[in-house]
Amino acid sequence: MKTKIRVLLSDSTNPWFNLATEDWIFRELDPHTHTLFLWQNDNTVVIGRHQNPWVECKVDKMEADGVFLARRQSGGGAVFHDLGNTNFTFLSSTDGYDQKANFSIITDALGSLGISAVQSGRNDILADGRKISGSAFKHTRERSFHHGTLLISADLGRLADYLNPHKKKLVSKGIKSVRSRVANLTEFRSDLTHETICTAVMESFFRFHGLRCEPEMLDDATLRRIPSLNEYYEQMADWDWRFGNTPDFTHHMEERFEWGGIDIHLDVHRGVVTDAKIFSDALDPAMITALTEALPDIRYRRSDVDAALLAVQDAMPERAAEIAEVRTWLTGMIG
Numbered sequence: 001m002k003t004k005i006r007v008l009l010s011d012s013t014n015p016w017f018n019l020a021t022e023d024w025i026f027r028e029l030d031p032h033t034h035t036l037f038l039w040q041n042d043n044t045v046v047i048g049r050h051q052n053p054w055v056e057c058k059v060d061k062m063e064a065d066g067v068f069l070a071r072r073q074s075g076g077g078a079v080f081h082d083l084g085n086t087n088f089t090f091l092s093s094t095d096g097y098d099q100k101a102n103f104s105i106i107t108d109a110l111g112s113l114g115i116s117a118v119q120s121g122r123n124d125i126l127a128d129g130r131k132i133s134g135s136a137f138k139h140t141r142e143r144s145f146h147h148g149t150l151l152i153s154a155d156l157g158r159l160a161d162y163l164n165p166h167k168k169k170l171v172s173k174g175i176k177s178v179r180s181r182v183a184n185l186t187e188f189r190s191d192l193t194h195e196t197i198c199t200a201v202m203e204s205f206f207r208f209h210g211l212r213c214e215p216e217m218l219d220d221a222t223l224r225r226i227p228s229l230n231e232y233y234e235q236m237a238d239w240d241w242r243f244g245n246t247p248d249f250t251h252h253m254e255e256r257f258e259w260g261g262i263d264i265h266l267d268v269h270r271g272v273v274t275d276a277k278i279f280s281d282a283l284d285p286a287m288i289t290a291l292t293e294a295l296p297d298i299r300y301r302r303s304d305v306d307a308a309l310l311a312v313q314d315a316m317p318e319r320a321a322e323i324a325e326v327r328t329w330l331t332g333m334i335g
Contacts, residue, residue, distance in 0.1 A: 004032065005211050007202055010039035011219040013083065015046065015070040020232035021218060022147065023073060025091050028228060031143040032096065036205045037089035038198045041081035044068040045162050048076040048136070052246045058162055060302070060332075067162060071242045074147065076123075076136035078163055084154035084184065086197045089147040097144035099137070101208060106133065106150070109204035113196070115188045125150075130183035150197060153186045243301065244271035251300075253333050259283070259322050264330070268300045287312075287319045291326065302331045 008025070010018050018039040025037055045057050045067060053059055053069055056078040062069060081087070090102045103119040110117040110127070117127045125133035125148075135148035159182075185192050206212045223230040235241050251266045260282035267275040276295035280288045294308040306327055313323040 003034065003209055003211060004030075005205070005209050005213050006033050006035045007205065007213055007215040008035065008037045009198065009215050009217050010037070011217050013040050013042035014220075015041040015044040015068050015081065016233055016236035017220065017223070018087070019046075019070055019072055020229060020236045021222075022089055022145075023232040023236075024226070024229045025089065026073075026138065026143060026145050027232075029091060031091065031093040033091075034096065034209060035089075035091040036202065037091070038201060039087050039089075040083055040085060040194055041068070041070070041087065042083055044070055044081045045078060046070045046072055046081060047078045049073055049245070050075060050247060051078060052249055053243060054246070054251075054300075054334075055249070056163060062162055069242050070236060071245060072136070074136040074138040074145070076134070079134065079149060080154070080159045080162055081149065082154055082158065083194070084152050086150045086152055086194050086201075087147065088150065088201060089145070092144055094139060094142055094144045097139075097146075099146060102146045103135075105204045105208050106148070106201065108207070109197070109200040110185070112200050112204065113189060113192065115185060123148075127183060127185070127188055130181050132183055132185055151182060151184050152192050152194060152197060153184050156182060156184065239299075239301075240271065243299075246271050251334075253330070255329050257322070257325055262288075262326065266295065266300070271300055273298055273300055282322070284319060284322075287316060287322060290316060291323070300334065302334050305334055306331045 008021070010021060012018065018041055021037065021039070025035055029035055043066065045062060047053055047056055047069070049072060057069065059069070088106065103125065106125060107117045107119065115127055117125050117132065120126045123135045124131050133148050133150050135146060138145040202215065223233055246268070248269050251268065253264045255262055260280055262282070263279040265277040266273050273295050276292050278288050278292045282288055290312045291309065294312045295305070298304045298308050309323060309327040309330065313320050313327065316323060
């Protein structure tokens, strides 16, 4: 079969658009055409398919700073993307999939820019012994998918801002991220940009396949032209996918107030509180019972918990001050 190639470039920095485009590429494009997709996300934490955002991220700080949360379809750990990252995606048929070749396209592209880089293990690319690229993979019977990120001039300090979670007694069955020593490519060549990297990777892709094609630009208008792509976008943006798809976990919280101590255990399934247990030495057991009964069957997010406890507060005006304290504390703990 004659080799066919295709190159797609994203003109959007919205992570939900770009991850939706990856899904569209993986599910609907011709797998017998070797496809390269290059893209950037602006201020985003991307978590793996089986990760818990409340374990991996400071969700409250992300919300305050306007940082996106995105969940990809593939596995792997949590990463922070800003406009100092370039992301790459390779699609091929399973029969035509060559993971080593994909890595060589990236390392050869870096070599053409004067940067010596090597593949390390199954997932990473190193320069001078430090990680400058990580990858994740997805396979079906007919299609194979390899995507990764290149650190160009990423703000590595912000990695710690959002990916080191607050200390919580939160036990999750999800996959936890492993941190590595990382470096930006601008440490090796100061004039590198997203455009420079994209050009080098495309040229390496063309050289490897011995073919050329005209790159196709994708933007927000593409969603209107391709209904199925818009459906993938709606899924990526949806709370139920980003948060509700979380593995089961339990959150244990304790606090002491002037009126007594409180010890809360929340069981959460697919982002929804399924069971709540509250232990307390407060003198009013009716208040504790009302709080306990208010929490199951609501989403595990600040606004829903606040609304549930506000209803209890309104129903028990004689305990409004105490319940308000619990509301403020509990919503802060959930983040």
